Amino acid sequence: MSEQHPYEQGLARTPANFSALTPLSFLERAAIVYPDRTAVVHGALRRSWRETHERCLKLASALRRRGVQPGDTVSIIAPNLPEHFEAHFGVPMCGAVLNSINTRLDSEAIAFILQHAEARVLITEREFSGVVAKALQGMAHPPLVIDIDDPGWQEGELIGELTYEQLLSEGDDSEAWTLPDDEWQAISLNYTSGTTGDPKGVVYHHRGAYLNATSNLVSWNMGDNPVYLWTLPMFHCNGWCFPWTLALAAGTAVCLRHVRAEPIFDAIRREKVDHFCGAPIVLNMLNGAPDALKQGIEHAVKVMTAGAAPPAAVIQGMEELGFKVTHVYGLTETYGPSVICAWHEGWNERPLAEQARLKSRQGVRAPMLDGLMVADPQTLQPVPQDGQSIGEIMMRGNLVMKGYLKNPATTQESLAGGWFHSGDLAVWHPDGYVEIKDRSKDVIISGGENISSIEVEDVLYRHPAVAEAAVVARPDDKWGETPCAFVTLKAGAVASQDEIIAFCREHMARFKVPKSVVFCELPKTSTGKIQKFVLRAQARELP
Structure with missing residues (x-):
């Protein structure tokens, strides 16, 4: 039997020197250390x-x-x-x-x-x-x-x-209650x-x-x-x-039932809100609000945005209001933001358009993420940090989920090789910042919400006049992206865009419904697979 290392002798893990990490401990400490601080505000309730x-x-x-x-x-x-x-x-x-x-x-x-x-x-x-x-x-x-x-x-x-x-x-x-043992x-x-x-x-x-x-x-x-x-x-x-x-x-959680410009600006003024999060569509809504709503905010406000890269005009508009924008990136599988576009003071001297371009990148790993790379998904070989070579964003460490409930096969696939495979295709810049260029998963991000293209296609195929359907993302100034449906009708069948959209509204949540429908023959490979990259290009060119 080998001798125990000196650092393991008599140095056992006990309740006195170890406890499982859990955010529940934060609540207990806040109540003990700052019992009278305001935790929650909801209208008149505090x-x-x-x-x-x-x-x-x-x-x-x-x-x-x-x-x-x-x-x-x-x-x-x-x-x-x-x-x-x-x-x-x-x-x-x-x-x-x-x-x-x-x-x-x-x-x-x-x-x-x-x-x-x-x-x-x-x-x-x-x-x-x-x-x-x-x-x-x-x-x-x-x-x-x-x-x-x-x-x-x-x-x-x-x-x-x-x-x-x-x-x-x-x-x-x-x-009595106890913290988790594990x-x-x-x-x-x-x-x-x-x-x-x-x-x-x-x-x-x-x-x-x-x-x-x-x-x-x-x-x-x-x-x-x-x-x-x-x-x-x-x-x-x-x-x-x-x-x-x-x-x-x-801190103080200021509750808000509906995301609308007037109550947001009112709450910022009244409660001296200094932090809030939201998709670029929320920031765009605030930029477009009447000037009268924006008056009277004289303190600094930090904004964290994710879901799609915020357009330069949106960043400029927010910062003219005195709101400092931070861009983050992540997925449900990574507890939300696990990558942050960390800002460098030297960038403040650059032109606003250049600053906006830098801020639109997804960024570098957040403080508690252990690994981030852009790599070949098969070999796990990192791509060159040249801002041009395409690979898949991958993460590893404590900010990656346990896995998918009751779905061991997909869990194993998504964590293959000891890395979480995001499905997002990106380049890696020389300064180590990643920037998404495309999505290998056919997910449309509209107003910060994920929409499965296959789910929308399944509904379209239920329409009696539809022979084939494919759904891709179409760029949208307001929502970032919206679903765009390409449809081939059955021989002799007739249907209008309004009819197809109305049918979808009856069978799915409204935010998932295609905003535009194009009737055409779908482009396919020699093996019959629909070429969605061709449809994406067509969607970008639609008037």
Whole structure:
């Protein structure tokens, strides 16, 4: 038997010197160190970190008393409300896994997610009662439904067994709870639209959530007690992990039900908001708002944008408002932003157009990402850093998901060779910054939302007049990209663009519906495969 190394002798891992990393520890610290700081603002409602901590404890206790076990899924479909923020802590505090569902999905997609995730509980809200009720119809084992009864929203109905406040009243904030024994334990489940019709369930672990929350704080230089406006949906990669980041910084979460220019500018002025996130479409909306709405903001505001490279005009407009834009890149599979276009002070001297070009690049690895490269996906050989050679963006380390729920084959494929394969094709510049040039996955990013082209094509093929269909991204000044459908009609069949679009609206969420339809013979290879690169070029040239 070999002798133990001196550094291993008598130096055991114990509760005194080791604990699993989890962002739940941030909440406890914020409540102890800054109990009276404002944690959440929602209209006239203001809650401190002490109150927020107590409510999260009650939520965890109540869920346990309702039979929720460690490893169970608790789903939520709600706007950016205080209850949604609390769920990011209360649900995993009882050992369960939080599944925040895209509020823009149709009932069919919501039903699929609830069944695939085996949700034990669904927390929902009046605004989505219609689509949620339809999703629940026909489910063999529907979850316990809890209603958020927001006094500021009276439309819709209460469809649950009890309200969120009634659920909290069943809990006890003095009931003991423990941090996870293993930081590899799942903390959340996020569904992404990939190249197949059904969304894939991306599983996050406590360690990754802890580290990406920290990475956000460090990379954005958020400082102590930032005031953060919820323009980014909390269902997007758990709000890119910012609920946990705000607990780490003992910051203030300013809730916002709808992303509209007037309430955004009002909140920035009233609450002295200094940070918010959003897709370029949000920034474009703010740029285009009436000048009267923009008056009276005299403090610095930092903006983080992702989803598509922000156009130079958008960056210029935001910075003229005094808003400093940071461009980040990532995927649901990487906890959101894992790559950041880190800024160098020397670049401030360059012309604004040159600055905008630099900012539009995806960037370099974020502080807590362990590896980033552009490489050949088969050989894993990095491409030259010449700004011209094309390869696939790959990441590795703690900011990469555990994998896809109930999908070992796709998990293995996406993590092949010890790297996460993003599916995004890019060049690598001499300074180490990556820049996307194309997407190997046929995913359209419209207004920050991922749209599966295959899902849209499946609906088009249901139309009785359609023989063949292919959907690609068409550049759009407002949305970044929109779906463009190329359709071949059956012999003798007749259909108009308006008819095709109306048909799609009946069968899918509105944001996925093609904005334009082109009737033509589809270009194909000798083996009959549709040449989407040809269609992309045609879509770019459409008037």
